[in-house]
Amino acid sequence: MTHVIEHSPSGRAKCRGCDTKIGKGELRFGERRPNAFGEGEMTLWFHVPCAAYKRPEPFLEMIDDQADDLAANDLTVARTLKPAAEFGIEHRRVPRLDTVDRAPTSRARCRSCQELIEKDTWRIGLVFFEEHRFGPSGFIHAACAEAYFGTTEVLERISHFNPALDAGDIHAIEAALQPQASLD
Ligand SMILES: [Zn+2]
Ligand SMILES: [Zn+2]
CATH class of the missing domain: 3.30.1740.10 (Zinc finger, PARP-type)
Structure with a gap:
């Protein structure tokens, strides 16, 4: 094809x-x-x-x-x-990266570490391609990017898929992506 x-x-x-x-x-x-x-x-x-x-x-x-x-x-x-x-x-999971925001509640579990994603923590939404479209596939902590994707080099695509984020947000996400960053 x-x-x-x-x-x-x-x-x-x-x-x-x-x-x-x-x-x-x-x-x-x-x-x-x-x-x-x-x-x-x-x-x-x-x-x-x-x-x-x-x-x-x-x-x-x-x-x-x-x-x-x-x-x-x-x-x-x-x-x-x-x-x-x-x-x-x-990095075969990186194409799943979609929307990034602060968790609106503390109810979702991280697909990487399985812990709850605390309210107001930066999280990365995942999508999964099935047949002909992308379906939502949960979230991970921004701090779990390294564990889940095998890399933290994802800022460029975060900016691309989240045009509403401002420079301050991007800066905060960059810090949150580091595995050693505190989640509190
Ligand atoms: Zn996690
Ligand atoms: Zn597009």
Whole structure:
């Protein structure tokens, strides 16, 4: 199945990775999959960075297959994201990273250490790709990132998928990601 990369002909499609619209003319990535609802194929659309972060395998297949067909600046954009996709292959749980916020209650358990995530503690939401979409898959403490992902090098994608976070939040999350950080 050949994945596609193209400039979006309309502004109607929503990105499967971040759930916001893909603007008209914006470069988008289409992951082709067998149709989950019937015959033939279906295409899942993503912003190009969202695909590199959350669907690294098909993203890298696309770069390998279509490098020759891409316009020079589109190829540059895609290649710039190649390390992010490769990082997601190397650390196979990293593409699950989704929303990051302070726990609104103390009821959820961390998927890594199994302890409760205390109210107001920074937590990382996880999603799991099934067939044709991402489903919510619980949370981990920000401090459990190293244990769960095998790395704490995830700030760039946290910023990407959480555009509402300000510089102060990012700074606080950066500190919280360190395994030695106190959870209180
Ligand atoms: Zn997106
Ligand atoms: Zn934990």
